[in-house]
Amino acid sequence: MRTKIIAGNWKMNKTLEEAKALTAELISMASEIKGDAKMVLCVPFPYLLSTKDQLGKSRIQVGAQNCSEQDSGAYTGEVSALMIKSIGIPYVILGHSERRQFFKEDGKLLAIKVDKALGNDLTPIFCCGEPLEIREKGTHEVLVRKQVEESLFHLSAESVKKVVIAYEPVWAIGTGKTASSQQAQDMHAVIRKQLAAKYGDGVAQQIPILYGGSVKPDNAKELFSCPDVDGGLVGGASLKAKDFIDIVKGA
Numbered sequence: 001m002r003t004k005i006i007a008g009n010w011k012m013n014k015t016l017e018e019a020k021a022l023t024a025e026l027i028s029m030a031s032e033i034k035g036d037a038k039m040v041l042c043v044p045f046p047y048l049l050s051t052k053d054q055l056g057k058s059r060i061q062v063g064a065q066n067c068s069e070q071d072s073g074a075y076t077g078e079v080s081a082l083m084i085k086s087i088g089i090p091y092v093i094l095g096h097s098e099r100r101q102f103f104k105e106d107g108k109l110l111a112i113k114v115d116k117a118l119g120n121d122l123t124p125i126f127c128c129g130e131p132l133e134i135r136e137k138g139t140h141e142v143l144v145r146k147q148v149e150e151s152l153f154h155l156s157a158e159s160v161k162k163v164v165i166a167y168e169p170v171w172a173i174g175t176g177k178t179a180s181s182q183q184a185q186d187m188h189a190v191i192r193k194q195l196a197a198k199y200g201d202g203v204a205q206q207i208p209i210l211y212g213g214s215v216k217p218d219n220a221k222e223l224f225s226c227p228d229v230d231g232g233l234v235g236g237a238s239l240k241a242k243d244f245i246d247i248v249k250g251a
């Protein structure tokens, strides 16, 4: 059975002081949580190390929200996978729809970023998902399959098993509109079937597929009870300790 993962994506929010206060609340609330769900906080770059240090031996882990496709050198403002590894951070979100939309990241670039992450022993949380117009046209499965194929299918079976996939329909991100549990399950099953066709069912069954898009305490349990939904990538609700912890409880 796959262990559930609940990852919070803080995006570009919080000052250092606020980040510390939220982390402190999460540490104290996380101690009440039973079960083995993994918790990850994907925080802005300046807070990676302090958040990791603050979490200490807590069961919550830390992730970055992006990494460069380059190894090192004259790339002002960029942060490499090696830098993230060097401060002991295990996860990195790649291909979030906001990066695809605002920073024009495409499948080819993301394939390189995935390689950089894996090459530095980071677990990529690889995001895919369709915008509203594609959902309305009914071609959402075609697009998501293409996103997965373009950025992950160059990997060996051994490597792809180290990836976490997050299906995030763009129309549900930050909009308060959640995909129904049926819509989420249907797409997750499509992705798992695609992985099975390429890598075999044994590999496909090991890859966690998270759902993201307005996950809240009141819809988390239903979403996470779908057979192919292995947890969530949570934006807005991860900025409030109680909401995030209640979502984890839903897992």
Ligand code: PEP
Pocket: 009, 168, 172, 173, 174, 175, 176, 212, 213, 214, 215, 233, 234, 235, 236, 237
């Ligand atoms: C996200 O940014 O990955 C996300 C899912 O955001 P929200 O939960 O706010 O929709």
